[in-house]
Amino acid sequence: MASKFESSIQRGCDFIHDFACSACEEDGLNTEAQHFCNQCTKYYCDNCVLVHNKLYKRHTVLDRKDVKKWAASPGTVDVLERCERHPGEALKLICCDHDQLCCHVCVAVDHRQCSSIQHIPDVAKGIRKDPEFRQLPQRVAVLRKQIEDMKNDRKKNSASLRKTRTAIVDEIQAIRKKINDILDKMEKTTVQELDRLVADQELSIKKDLESCTQMHDELKNIMDDIQSKDSSGEPPLYIGFRKCEEKFKQANEILQNVSNVVKYNITFRKHNGIEDNLSSMKTFGELNESNDFGTQPRTSLFPRDHLFATEGYKEYNVKIISDKDSSIIQGICELPGGEVVITDFNNSKVKLLDQEYRVIHHYDVPEYPWGVCHIGGDDVAVCVDNYDKRHELHFINITKGKLVTTRKLSLSHECYGAAHHGHNLYISSYTALYVHTMTGELEKKLYEDKSGYGTVGGTAISNEGKTIYVTNLSTNELITLDNIGNKLATFTDPDLREPTGVHVTTAGHVFVCCNYSHTVLQVDQDGKTKLVRLAREQDGLYEPKVLFFSSRTSSLVVGGLKDTLLVIKVR
Known part of the structure; x- marks a missing residue:
């Protein structure tokens, strides 16, 4: 225009x-x-x-x-x-x-x-x-106020980023004093990476500010024109009204796109044992940037071939007063801010936990919530299925510490497990794995095994989307697929009895929990070999159903038939 x-x-x-x-x-x-x-x-x-x-x-x-x-x-x-x-x-x-x-x-x-x-x-x-026309000044004023608030938040965010950068550089320089001249190159590399991340995020903020400023001014100009034409007849007022309606759509789209990213941020984590291992490292530590798409580490704290060991176990009670039965945890996922979302099958609840695993809010579903997966920002998708006619996906947003349903989708097949990658949802029906778009449209049936019930249970997808892991409860197997549904490997082991949950980290580490053997295992990325057993019944594990690895705390969070979550600290 x-x-x-x-x-x-x-x-x-x-x-x-x-x-x-x-x-x-x-x-x-x-x-x-x-x-x-x-x-x-x-x-x-x-x-x-x-x-x-x-x-x-x-x-x-x-x-x-x-x-x-x-x-x-x-x-x-x-x-x-x-x-x-x-x-x-x-x-x-x-x-x-x-x-x-x-x-x-x-x-x-x-x-x-x-x-x-x-x-x-x-x-x-x-x-x-017209009532809508009479409300036009107020609606424009509210929208302009929202845009102005968003601009102010982004300006504060920019200032916070600069302060964060200063704090991180101070920490880097404090470490620098303890070691020798080899740090010169490491310091330069780390600061350059930090500056690049800050520049990337400030560029995003700048774009948000420009979009907000432009729409703010356009709305003001139209309202100024309408108010100046109040005595000029109805046609100009009608035209102004209609133009405002169009601007509302554009402004709401801008606000939606901008508000999806709650806050840009960067964190820094010092490498453990940096003084002892200086010669083998290239940077001072791990720089993480976070936005509505979650925290995506550029370097993993644990290498791809890392063999995990346990440091300790701790149980956290997730039962609340309104629960009528003992909890059965069927789904776990973590949000970018560190909050945890779990599904309580027995009590038909989705529960929101803070970083200390305390229940701070819950949302009641009609019946039987199963798997849950993080789909971006503070949004999750929950499988709700009653074994009969209800096969639903509930999309829930976490707003100011509350669980709020944003939409629901009805599926034509059973839905028990959910995983998200790219623009697709991978839904397991206990005998098949389906791929849906985010709007619910069925793209394809990726994999099916009708030899028994529970042949396609827990599902996890590698970070690059090329490898899919599926638990087969019926035959005590972990199945590894490629992204077009071809079977790459089948894993069995005496500890792998009734495997239920499977999880893969962004670095590619694979974990499986087993209902009957009361175990948590680490399996190699090819899905062929058990690497280590990380927990068993003696450690407080009882009939686990699902597990999740928290990179924020370096812990495995496991849920099952108890009213507690078992958090396994690993190294």
């Missing part, structure tokens, strides 16, 4: 000017006007204005620096009523088929086949009494 001061925009091989030279138009030419005559009420290019000035020496001619006065001059189209696609034309009509304001050119070019074209003065009657 050409702005008030934009000279022209090109469409194909033609130019559409905000003001075209009147004299050139009479000769069939398309030339941009640079001047306007108040007396003639015509536009002139640089060549034609010379002829005009010789003939009419006393006329007042305005140039481009006074272009605002052109729009107010007789014979020109008022800004509010001007067609954005054809700036020289006024909005006189509305296409009811497309619900779109039109000028005569719009109708001739784009709406010739439309069946319902109405004159704006006809449909604008009574606009002042």
